[in-house]
Amino acid sequence: xxxxxxxxxxxxxxxxxxxxxxxxxxxxxxxxxxxxxxxxxxxxxxxxxxxxxxxxxxxxxxxxxxxxxxxxxxxxxxxxxxxxxxxxxxxxxxxxxxxxxxxxxxxxxxxxxxxxxxxxxxxxxxxxxxxxxxxxxxxxxxxxxxxxxxxxxxxxxxxxxxxxxxxxxxxxxxxxxxxxxxxxxxxxxxxxxxxxxxx
Amino acid sequence: xxxxxxxxxxxxxxxxxxxxxxxxxxxxxxxxxxxxxxxxxxxxxxxxxxxxxxxxxxxxxxxxxxxxxxxxxxxxxxxxxxxxxxxxxxxxxxxxxxxxxxxxxxxxxxxxxxxxxxxxxxxxxxxxxxxxxxxxxxxxxxxxxxxxxxxxxxxxxxxxxxxxx
Numbered sequence: 001x002x003x004x005x006x007x008x009x010x011x012x013x014x015x016x017x018x019x020x021x022x023x024x025x026x027x028x029x030x031x032x033x034x035x036x037x038x039x040x041x042x043x044x045x046x047x048x049x050x051x052x053x054x055x056x057x058x059x060x061x062x063x064x065x066x067x068x069x070x071x072x073x074x075x076x077x078x079x080x081x082x083x084x085x086x087x088x089x090x091x092x093x094x095x096x097x098x099x100x101x102x103x104x105x106x107x108x109x110x111x112x113x114x115x116x117x118x119x120x121x122x123x124x125x126x127x128x129x130x131x132x133x134x135x136x137x138x139x140x141x142x143x144x145x146x147x148x149x150x151x152x153x154x155x156x157x158x159x160x161x162x163x164x165x166x167x168x169x170x171x172x173x174x175x176x177x178x179x180x181x182x183x184x185x186x187x188x189x190x191x192x193x194x195x196x197x198x199x
Numbered sequence: 200x201x202x203x204x205x206x207x208x209x210x211x212x213x214x215x216x217x218x219x220x221x222x223x224x225x226x227x228x229x230x231x232x233x234x235x236x237x238x239x240x241x242x243x244x245x246x247x248x249x250x251x252x253x254x255x256x257x258x259x260x261x262x263x264x265x266x267x268x269x270x271x272x273x274x275x276x277x278x279x280x281x282x283x284x285x286x287x288x289x290x291x292x293x294x295x296x297x298x299x300x301x302x303x304x305x306x307x308x309x310x311x312x313x314x315x316x317x318x319x320x321x322x323x324x325x326x327x328x329x330x331x332x333x334x335x336x337x338x339x340x341x342x343x344x345x346x347x348x349x350x351x352x353x354x355x356x357x358x359x360x361x362x363x364x
Binding site: 009021026 | 245300
């Protein structure tokens with residue numbers, strides 16, 4: 001087989017794979033992103049500004065909770081938990097993600113657990129560790145990923161786990177008008193990396 | 200449909216299948232690939248005035264999908280999915296592609312796989328691939344050559360098996 005024949009054969013083998021998502025669904029989702037951005041520009045997402053300060057402090061080595069911080073409200077305790085086992089593995093369980101009303105409380109809990117983790121709000125991106133990184137020190141449970149385990153000693157030196165929480169209104173014109181979407185993305189960021197978020 | 204939306208619709212129609220195939224080659228799960236690509240296209244539409252000026256917007260979509268580790272929780276159904284390329288993943292046997300081919304593609308070093316998928320699924324030439332990956336054109340050719348060498352034997356084997364059925 002020539003090189004082109006190999007590539008053609010490979011391409012042909014994927015011919016049955018199709019993207020079935022209707023354009024309208026993609027457009028609606030994109031409009032939702034825009035609405036969130038406009039709302040943020042108008043100052044609606046005040047929480048985002050407060051959280052950045054907390055996250056930055058954590059990234060610099062773990063600071064005390066911000067002045068005026070309060071005990072975790074009961075609804076937050078019901079929404080998630082952070083626990084550390086005797087081996088130093090930190091387990092973050094997100095039982096009811098839609099009920100996360102104050103992500104900064106999650107940040108404080110992670111900081112208190114000495115988790116090298118930051119919580120950000122918005123549509124975020126961050127650089128992943130190098131190609132040689134095989135996922136050590138960060139895992140999710142097989143069923144749905146509600147449970148995240150972080151073993152700081154196994155993460156690349158200086159790497160951080162990022163939790164990006166993005167609240168989304170259901171796109172108009174869908175059956176989910178009454179529903180609220182919460183998108184949480186989690187992953188490991190390369191040492192020295194920067195999280196970039198669009199609110 | 201306005202001009203921008205019409206422009207995006209044409210882009211979506213032209214590249215949606217290629218993008219999902221490219222992402223499937225990396226994640227090995229067809230449903231996950233579709234979720235990731237749909238989200239990436241949505242983000243492209245949300246910033247279409249900028250993304251449309253990208254040298255290869257289809258590559259932007261694939262890169263965004265790769266970088267998206269998404270967990271979607273819906274209030275009603277309480278569905279959760281948190282996937283990431285940091286976590287080990289298997290191959291979806293119902294992905295619509297020969298599982299051996301998909302597995303072989305996924306076993307390639309990431310950069311070699313990037314070059315292959317940009318070439319065959321997104322129709323980028325060597326120059327465009329080099330620009331998207333920020334590597335030299337010679338490096339693109341070297342990666343492609345090594346990838347093809349790795350894949351040739353497997354694809355020949357698969358062909359033989361198919362012929363023998």
